[in-house]
Amino acid sequence: MVEPIFARVKDQKAIDVVCAELESKYSNRFTKGEALREQHGHTTTWLENQVPDGVVFAHSAEEVSDIVKLCAECNVPVIPFGTGSSLEGHLNAPYGGISIDVSQMNEILDVYAEDLSCRVGAGVTRKQLNDYLRDTGLFFPIDPGADASIGGMAATRASGTNAVRYGTMKDNVLAMTVVMPDGAIVRTASRAKKSSAGYDLTRLIVGSEGTLGIICDVTLKLSGIPQAIAGGICNFPDLESACNAVILTIQCGIPIARIELLDPLQVKACNDYSNLNLKERPTLFVEFHGSENGVSEQSQLFSEIVADCGGEDFQWTTKAEERTALWTARHDAYWAAHALRPGAKGLSTDVCVPISRLAECVMATQADLDEFGFIAPIVGHVGDGNFHVLLLLDPEKPEEHENAEIFLERLALRAIEMGGTCTGEHGVGQGKMKYMSYEYGAGLGVMAAIKQAIDPQNIMNPGKILPKTD
Amino acid sequence: MVEPIFARVKDQKAIDVVCAELESKYSNRFTKGEALREQHGHTTTWLENQVPDGVVFAHSAEEVSDIVKLCAECNVPVIPFGTGSSLEGHLNAPYGGISIDVSQMNEILDVYAEDLSCRVGAGVTRKQLNDYLRDTGLFFPIDPGADASIGGMAATRASGTNAVRYGTMKDNVLAMTVVMPDGAIVRTASRAKKSSAGYDLTRLIVGSEGTLGIICDVTLKLSGIPQAIAGGICNFPDLESACNAVILTIQCGIPIARIELLDPLQVKACNDYSNLNLKERPTLFVEFHGSENGVSEQSQLFSEIVADCGGEDFQWTTKAEERTALWTARHDAYWAAHALRPGAKGLSTDVCVPISRLAECVMATQADLDEFGFIAPIVGHVGDGNFHVLLLLDPEKPEEHENAEIFLERLALRAIEMGGTCTGEHGVGQGKMKYMSYEYGAGLGVMAAIKQAIDPQNIMNPGKILPKTD
Known part of the structure; x- marks a missing residue:
């Protein structure tokens, strides 16, 4: 395999040409304004903000294709942007370039209720989707905390609290429409539940962080809203006991929907912030989904495991308001x-x-x-x-x-x-590139070969995932 | 992207060089005997048998790497072989070459019971694995019917009767050791349950049918053997009613483990072959996994759906011998x-x-x-x-x-x-190459670019998945 080189230098002249062209084509949907540019580089990250040279708000896959073609012609980087909630510098523009903001591609395009699936624009957020779905009896279970865009969640292979039961984005994306580095608009798969027809383009793009293509719409698996939900918390004398309880729960095949650990410091933070009165010990927050009988049985089984592992104070409830208070505290843990x-x-x-x-x-x-x-x-x-x-x-x-x-x-x-x-x-972004070689060894060469083949100019979110090789 | 060309011509001289070298290195683990070569091309397929020039039985990833390096040097095709149960000509050697038989790489390398996972040689078969796991309370749920090798199942993204609940190979392979076309031995992922670290090499190789690399060992997700299993059958006046019952079952969120449709002709065949007395109407075979109460509740709910859809004669049982008789008939449906x-x-x-x-x-x-x-x-x-x-x-x-x-x-x-x-x-193999362009359009170009980048010589199972472009 060819040894690819992923470094670039910033070419301001080429960028200026692209900006002028975008300005004339997209007028007020293109901006070079500093505040907006800063907001499109800056995310909830600890890394230095490297702002793009311009931001364009795209409205369709065809527009994204048009913009990418222009950038490819001029060899200018493109960085896709959803809501800006990524954590590892995914949105930074170390070599400058154009931030393609897909947040206005936020239409819910189809709901296939009989197939438990839907197709949404990449800019749709998970809360928007679940609000929309409310009356269908279906929901989209992936919940990374932030109200991220579906496109961004797919790009970073997001997961979160429900993943233990419902899987991650890799398990819940059926297909996507993606604009490739040459502007080609590609459908990664059909909307069948499974397929053995060739390479898994869907899962190649999921987690590729905008380095192989720009996700324009996403076909998602949906789940039925469970008939009953039970939630509870318990605490343990030490971390090991809490972890043992988790292992036993999984091993017993309890189809637990959420099982979250908070260390004593986080419990203290939640007590202070959310006005709770929890024991400041290693604590598990749990949730069960199923029928009325099912969640009751699961809760009972779990309570036995808690007791066996030396845990205390396990109480559970199916009452929505009590559960909500609990999970709001968990979701506010970050703040x-x-x-x-x-x-x-x-x-x-x-x-x-x-x-x-x-x-x-x-x-x-x-x-x-x-x-x-x-x-x-x-x-x-x-x-x-x-x-x-x-x-x-x-x-x-x-x-x-x-x-x-x-x-x-x-x-x-x-x-x-x-x-x-x-x-x-969280994904690799810029922050974790330096560990990739340690994690993958020769496998990193395979990733590099794929990147080189699909994006030979290295215009797609350059400086992410694959370490510089110059 | 470069337009790749996937046609080859058979180079008998180069093949002879490779055969001589393999003979001297692997002596009685290499053969040019006609019967064995025929068996390694011929599978349960309707396509013409195109036999390889030699068969070598590898015992380790290092040996596979050694063989692949030799073949790469001489530009000779390699075709990986597990048990030979593929259906679309996956194992044929249209350009000749060496069949690398991994069936003797059949060691169960690790069982991580606490993590519900294991690592097995590519030649381990699913029945061998489940026999081995019996005492652990765990099982490997993917069941394509044939007692296929795990490596082959991964290569074709196999699924089968349990997939509706447990997913397909894409959902149950955590990581693999793969020999790439240049002989590099690559670990596709860690054995963590999830990761956002870079491109999903695991799912790129799953379903790639030996065209990108040769799978040497596989780390699999395992599931807990359910506490209770209930099974049953029912029949419907017409196909549409049967399908409606399936749709409702899925929509209601019943976590059904198996739901299989037999048309009246297949029911007749099963009656004759397995000495049953079923009504020759569209028939569903179902199975529920869970707790005693859980499967009872699921069966009850399902029986209501059957009645609503005009189905008849639904009876279910948790008795192992009755269930086994039923599912043996289903598994014998092919014969x-x-x-x-x-x-x-x-x-x-x-x-x-x-x-x-x-x-x-x-x-x-x-x-x-x-x-x-x-x-x-x-x-x-x-x-x-x-x-x-x-x-x-x-x-x-x-x-x-x-x-x-x-x-x-x-x-x-x-x-x-x-x-x-x-x-x-079933996969693409040779039989379904002609539909790939219709199914993927521009996406096929992305697959071709990946193949070209990873296997520029086109030595890995050539003439499969990607249509000839000459």
Whole structure:
């Protein structure tokens, strides 16, 4: 295979040509205004903001194709933009270029209720979709926390709290319309539930972070809204006991819909922020979906596991208002954690390990946090072996940031050593490129060959996923 | 993107060089014997047998790499072989070359019971794996009927009767060790349950039918053996009612494990072959997995749906021996169907459509069968919208084969027109290459670019999936 080179230099002249052309074609849907450009580079990331040279709001796959063709002709980078909630610098423009904002491609195009699927514009957000679906008895289960766009969620292979039962975006995208680097508009698959017809283009594009093509619409699997939902919480004397309870739950085949771990620091943060009164111990938030009898049986079984593992205070309820209060607190965990250290900037990272290694990985991570003296709560989608650390750093203290870099590297390499991955759901972006070779070895060469073949000019979100090779 | 060319000519001299080298290296694990070569080209397919020039039995990824490197050096095709149960000419050697038989790489390498996963050699068969797992309380759910190798099942993205609940190979392979066309040994992913780290190499290789690399070992997701299993059958006045019952079942969120449709002709065949006494009407075989209460509740709910749709005689049982008799009959359907026309050769094909179009697609297919006067039962994994037709053809009557070609094309194009795919689980092989352009349009160019980038010499199972472009 050819050894590809993924570095670029910024070509301002070419960019200016493209901007002039876009301005004349898209008038007020194109902007070079600084505020908007900054907002399209800047995301909820700890990385430096590298702003694009212009932002264009596309309204159709045909327009995206038109813009990409123009950029390809001039060899100018394109960076797709949904809602801007990515965490690893996915939207930065290190070589300049055009941010293609698809947020106005937000139409719900089809709902195939009989097939439990739908087709939506890439700019539709998950909350918008679920509001729309409410009367159909169906819902879209993937919930990464932020109200992200479906296109962005597909591009980063998002997952979140429901993934333990409903899978990730790789499991819930049936097909996509994608504009390729040469402007070709490609349908990745049919809307059949399964297929053995050739290479899996859908799952090649899911998780490719805009480096292979721009997602314009997405055909999604939907799920039936469960007849009953039960939720509850319980706490454990130590982390290992909590993890053991999770392992047993999965092994017993309880089809748990959510099982979330909060460490004592995060529980304290939630107590303060959401005015709760939880014991500040390792805590599991759980949710069961099914029939009335089913969720009752699942809750009962789970309560036995909790007791066997030394857990306490397990209470569950099917009452919507009580569950909502609970999960609102869980969803607010990110903001609650920020309140632990006012003025600090949050650096959110995630890894994923085989569940058998989870307790060990979290404990080693906790030891690192203690060593550096970080204020950094841990929360996890533990049914998948996936957990997050939110480092709260003082922007005025560069040494904290230096230590954070050391901490991040230790965490990523530890997860990989344990048979896991440097990111379970945030994606690679710019932040995790440096671990890719360690995680994949020769496999990274295969990824590079694919990128080189599909995007030989390297105009599609350059400087992401694949480390520079110059 | 470069327009790749996938045609080859057979280079007997180069092949002879490779054969001599393999003979000296692998002695009695290499053969040019005609019987074995024929068996490695010939599968349960209706296509002409194109035998490889030699067969080598590999024992490790390192050996596979060594063989592939030799073949790459001499520009000689390699065709991976598991158990030979593929249906669309996947194992044929149209340009000659070496069949790499991995059936002796049949060790169960690791069972990670806590993680509900395992790692097995590509030659392990699904029954071997499930026998091995019996005492762990875990099982591997994918069941395509044949006792195929796990490597072959991954290569063709196999599924089968359990897929409606447990997914297909794309959902149950966590990672693989793959030998690439340049001999590089690549790990496609970690064994974490999920990851957002870069391109999904696992799902690129799943379904690639040996055209991108040779699968040497596979890390699989396992499932807990359900506490209780209930099974049953029911019949319907017409096909549409049966399909409606399936749609309602899926829509109600009943987590049905199997839901199989047999048309009246197939029921007759099963009655004759398995000594049953079923009504010769459209019939559903169903199975429920869960707790004792759970399967009882599911069965009850399903029985209401059956009644609402005009179905009759629904009886269900959790007794293993009764269920086994039922499912043995279903599994023997293929052989039972052959007995409908002694001396005939079976041509098995499959398509998959959105479930809302299933009844329409099956009925139009039935009309075609009637038009041509074929004896051809229909069975389907209808929960996925996937069904099979087994044409029983007289090998002495070429006109039957000509009509079969017309029938197959109509069927494939109809499925694609209805938003489906030309194959739900058999794969493309040689038999369905001609429909790929119709199904994917510009997407086929993306597949070709990937193939060209990863296998620039086109030595990996050439003449499959991607139509010749010369």
